[in-house]
Amino acid sequence: MLMKKIGIKKDIIISLFFLVVPFIFYFNFFFLNGFWAPGDGISTYAPMRLLLKESLSHFSLPLWNGYVNLGVPFHADIQNSIFYLPNLILYTLFPLKFAYNYMFLLHLSLAGIFVYFYLKQINISWRAALLGGIVFMFCGSLNVRLGHVTILNAIIWLPLILYYYEKLIATRKKRYLFLMSIAFSTQIFAGFIQIAVYSAIILFIYFIFSLKRYDSIKQWFFDKINFSIITIGFSFIQLGPLLILSNFTGRTKITYEYFSSYSLTFKSLLTLLFPNIYGVHIPNTPYPLYKYPYFGDGNLTEFGFYLGILPLVMALFVGVKFFKNDRYIRIWMVIGLTCLLLALGSSIPIINKIMFEVPLYNSFRVSARILFGFSLAISILFAKQVDFIIKEENKEIFKKKMLGLSKLLGFILLGSIAFIVLANKLLSSLVIKAPDFSKQPLVNWASINDLLISFSFKNPAVYIPLLLMCIGVIFLILLRLKQYNSNIIFCAFILFILIDAHTFSFYHEKVPNNYSNDDEIIDYLQGINNTERIWPMIGINSGFDMDLSPNKNMIHHQSIINGYVTFLPEQYKNLTGIVETGVSLDYFQLLLNNELLSSLNTKYIITSNIYSEAIQAANRVNNKVETVHDFGQFSLPASDGVNASIHQSLVKVEPNTLYKFNVKFNTNTSSEVYFDLYGEGYDNNEQQSTIKSMSSKDESIKYFFSGSDIPNEVYLRLFSFSSEVVGFEYAKLEKVMDADQSQRNDKYSIVLKTDQYTLFENMNVLPKIYSVSQVQENSSESELTKNLNLHEIALVDSYENDNLSLASIDILEKKNGYSKAMVSSTMQSFIVHSESFYPGWKAYVDGKEVQIYRVNGLIQGIESPKGKHIIEFKYQPSSVKFGFVIHLLTFVYILFLSRRSIQIKYSRNRG
Numbered sequence: 001m002l003m004k005k006i007g008i009k010k011d012i013i014i015s016l017f018f019l020v021v022p023f024i025f026y027f028n029f030f031f032l033n034g035f036w037a038p039g040d041g042i043s044t045y046a047p048m049r050l051l052l053k054e055s056l057s058h059f060s061l062p063l064w065n066g067y068v069n070l071g072v073p074f075h076a077d078i079q080n081s082i083f084y085l086p087n088l089i090l091y092t093l094f095p096l097k098f099a100y101n102y103m104f105l106l107h108l109s110l111a112g113i114f115v116y117f118y119l120k121q122i123n124i125s126w127r128a129a130l131l132g133g134i135v136f137m138f139c140g141s142l143n144v145r146l147g148h149v150t151i152l153n154a155i156i157w158l159p160l161i162l163y164y165y166e167k168l169i170a171t172r173k174k175r176y177l178f179l180m181s182i183a184f185s186t187q188i189f190a191g192f193i194q195i196a197v198y199s200a201i202i203l204f205i206y207f208i209f210s211l212k213r214y215d216s217i218k219q220w221f222f223d224k225i226n227f228s229i230i231t232i233g234f235s236f237i238q239l240g241p242l243l244i245l246s247n248f249t250g251r252t253k254i255t256y257e258y259f260s261s262y263s264l265t266f267k268s269l270l271t272l273l274f275p276n277i278y279g280v281h282i283p284n285t286p287y288p289l290y291k292y293p294y295f296g297d298g299n300l301t302e303f304g305f306y307l308g309i310l311p312l313v314m315a316l317f318v319g320v321k322f323f324k325n326d327r328y329i330r331i332w333m334v335i336g337l338t339c340l341l342l343a344l345g346s347s348i349p350i351i352n353k354i355m356f357e358v359p360l361y362n363s364f365r366v367s368a369r370i371l372f373g374f375s376l377a378i379s380i381l382f383a384k385q386v387d388f389i390i391k392e393e394n395k396e397i398f399k400k401k402m403l404g405l406s407k408l409l410g411f412i413l414l415g416s417i418a419f420i421v422l423a424n425k426l427l428s429s430l431v432i433k434a435p436d437f438s439k440q441p442l443v444n445w446a447s448i449n450d451l452l453i454s455f456s457f458k459n460p461a462v463y464i465p466l467l468l469m470c471i472g473v474i475f476l477i478l479l480r481l482k483q484y485n486s487n488i489i490f491c492a493f494i495l496f497i498l499i500d501a502h503t504f505s506f507y508h509e510k511v512p513n514n515y516s517n518d519d520e521i522i523d524y525l526q527g528i529n530n531t532e533r534i535w536p537m538i539g540i541n542s543g544f545d546m547d548l549s550p551n552k553n554m555i556h557h558q559s560i561i562n563g564y565v566t567f568l569p570e571q572y573k574n575l576t577g578i579v580e581t582g583v584s585l586d587y588f589q590l591l592l593n594n595e596l597l598s599s600l601n602t603k604y605i606i607t608s609n610i611y612s613e614a615i616q617a618a619n620r621v622n623n624k625v626e627t628v629h630d631f632g633q634f635s636l637p638a639s640d641g642v643n644a645s646i647h648q649s650l651v652k653v654e655p656n657t658l659y660k661f662n663v664k665f666n667t668n669t670s671s672e673v674y675f676d677l678y679g680e681g682y683d684n685n686e687q688q689s690t691i692k693s694m695s696s697k698d699e700s701i702k703y704f705f706s707g708s709d710i711p712n713e714v715y716l717r718l719f720s721f722s723s724e725v726v727g728f729e730y731a732k733l734e735k736v737m738d739a740d741q742s743q744r745n746d747k748y749s750i751v752l753k754t755d756q757y758t759l760f761e762n763m764n765v766l767p768k769i770y771s772v773s774q775v776q777e778n779s780s781e782s783e784l785t786k787n788l789n790l791h792e793i794a795l796v797d798s799y800e801n802d803n804l805s806l807a808s809i810d811i812l813e814k815k816n817g818y819s820k821a822m823v824s825s826t827m828q829s830f831i832v833h834s835e836s837f838y839p840g841w842k843a844y845v846d847g848k849e850v851q852i853y854r855v856n857g858l859i860q861g862i863e864s865p866k867g868k869h870i871i872e873f874k875y876q877p878s879s880v881k882f883g884f885v886i887h888l889l890t891f892v893y894i895l896f897l898s899r900r901s902i903q904i905k906y907s908r909n910r911g
Contacts, residue, residue, distance in 0.1 A: 068563025
């Protein structure tokens with residue numbers, strides 16, 4: 001009993017150590033002046049957490065987000081993590097900035113704690129378990145995720161699931177089955193379902209290896225079934241809405257190319273020894289150590305999985321040496337190798353093609369994200385090796401093991417030095433033999449000259465890992481001699497691992513970001529209490545620094561028609577040309593379709609000054625066109641898959657002019673065809689686009705603005721990587737003519753112009769709730785491209801009525817997920833609500849529920865009787881209520897499974 005109390009006390013102290021050590025590792029946390037939120041963090045996660053925090057302050061959960069994309073179901077997008085307990089606690093108790101920043105450190109601490117307890121449960125000594133926890137909590141797979149908080153939050157629950165599983169096997173007590181199910185549910189709530197799927201793969205392997213530890217296959221099988229039922233039941237309050245959202249938006253299948261993107265490359269394996277050899281994302285931050293921007297494959301946020309020199313070497317040594325002798329070494333060697341092979345994805349085409357056929361697994365891209373399983377495996381194998389060292393009593397065997405480790409690390413050190421010397425000589429000879437070629441970009445932006453600098457012994461990214469290897473060899477030799485106190489050796493081990501991990505994890509994007517409080521456009525919009533929608537016009541490579549770009553607009557409580565979201569209906573993308581990142585792929589099409597834009601309650605447009613002329617061009621054009629070039633009927637030959645099949649011609653292009661590209665296929669194609677205008681110094685994203693797969697009967701139209709700087713020679717080209725012949729009925733480049741001054745009807749007016757951006761007002765905007773005098777049944781999306789008068793006509797699904805009158809509307813209230821208005825009309829009227837049509841919305845006339853119709857392919861509408869009425873639109877998803885019922889029924893199921901244990905305990909108490 002005394003030993004148990006001492007053990008508990010030690011565990012508490014070590015847990016406190018894990019809670020404190022991230023503050024030491026990331027000491028710059030105390031000096032942060034902003035959000036620790038690079039990339040997606042500042043644009044997406046922090047604004048979403050603000051909406052969560054504001055709702056929690058009113059003792060509610062945010063179910064709808066009306067700030068982006070005409071409104072989206074906030075609770076259904078799993079990355080918003082509204083059911084994740086740490087989110088609910090921290091964002092309730094603390095200010096937004098502190099809660100967001102500390103969440104990263106807290107989850108590093110939890111990662112270390114969970115690994116520590118798992119390792120102790122499999123009979124690893126507390127010192128080895130502590131070291132294993134430190135390696136995992138500061139490994140690259142976790143610490144590169146500052147911009148992907150949901151990935152980090154999800155990863156750390158896997159070792160806790162395994163801890164409870166080991167407790168279940170050891171004690172046969174059902175409570176551990178329930179606890180591991182709750183832990184897995186928490187991982188799902190954390191907000192990244194891909195990590196949960198990858199964890200399920202790792203658990204499956206682990207479960208298979210545990211089969212012999214059960215008394216019978218039947219007992220093993222029923223444990224897994226109950227684990228699955230309880231996990232799904234607990235998390236159905238999130239999984240149910242997610243499934244509805246996925247089906248509604250059509251994101252249930254991805255292409256093989258998308259699935260294969262961001263697969264780890266063999267070249268990136270070098271970063272296991274030299275983590276910054278290909279540069280860093282933000283040079284000279286947070287301190288000036290690594291100076292070169294990243295030029296490797298993919299990016300370090302996805303490919304960064306450095307674990308440290310000693311952990312890697314010791315894990316490999318124990319894995320090979322004791323594979324046959326230890327159950328856990330076999331398990332984690334298999335898991336580590338499996339995760340590495342899966343992470344390589346398209347680098348191993350055979351495996352990748354097989355995995356593309358696996359349901360659910362084939363729903364995700366970036367296979368490199370499974371590297372967290374590899375990192376966990378290395379951490380555990382390392383702890384195993386340390387445990388063997390600690391427990392080895394035979395001095396001769398101990399010395400042999402340490403000699404083997406020293407030799408292995410020594411060989412790696414010598415091999416690394418030889419590699420750098422060889423690379424340096426090869427690159428130097430290329431510079432001498434081809435000086436002009438050496439200045440040209442060779443690997444991404446990097447030239448041979450840049451590579452020579454990168455692979456130099458003067459580069460900290462080279463000499464720091466080599467120095468650590470040298471220190472590691474010396475450390476292992478001293479450990480072999482055992483001339484120092486074991487406590488000193490243990491502390492030195494901790495210090496070495498922390499310093500090693502610090503050289504990579506500390507320098508990856510650990511810089512604060514802030515939102516602007518000094519923006520003229522925002523000040524203007526807030527000054528007039530704007531409640532109408534805005535369109536921040538974002539291009540493929542432009543506009544993201546805009547203070548109202550998606551989803552930074554949420555910080556300023558301004559609604560936009562685009563957004564940065566995971567799920568977006570295909571119909572929305574087809575009609576608006578706006579994709580999941582908020583980028584407008586065909587912004588001119590939407591500008592010219594002012595009726596559609598106005599019906600979406602879009603009052604303001606923000607654009608970079610260099611594109612303001614394009615918006616003004618939309619004011620002056622008419623529907624007349626002049627053919628510039630006609631390719632006529634032709635075919636693009638099949639491509640070999642590497643080189644594009646190209647058809648091009650010299651064309652005459654005028655500056656600051658709107659052009660229309662009109663194409664029709666005469667064969668069906670499943671591949672994209674690209675077209676663009678290009679010339680010397682003229683190859684911009686704004687003058688290029690893609691034609692998506694379509695029926696040979698359909699015509700595709702794309703608009704683009706030529707810009708001001710036009711070279712003397714400009715080519716129009718079409719190209720494809722299709723393995724099949726692509727035939728065209730015609731492909732025309734047409735100039736859109738300007739209207740006479742007397743015929744002009746300016747739709748967009750400049751309100752404000754700053755040094756970078758221009759704010760336009762849409763003069764024809766419709767209010768959020770309005771009425772129309774006519775309805776037509778919506779038979780095709782293409783109807784909307786004809787620029788119908790949507791001020792008077794609504795295209796409605798499955799609804800007809802020829803006797804309608806306009807209504808007088810007084811909007812009484814607008815807030816997230818709710819709109820209310822007073823409507824008065826002399827006859828029946830049709831009321832349009834400019835909010836996304838989505839399951840879960842309900843409409844009421846004088847408190848009585850009425851049917852909601854899809855309007856204009858995107859928004860909502862209802863029929864209102866004649867007279868004066870109060871109408872309301874409410875987002876009241878039944879999926880949440882149903883999920884809550886399933887949640888409660890799961891508790892009932894747990895009680896049912898526990899009935900025998902309860903009966904035994906009750907009988908003992910009575911006796």
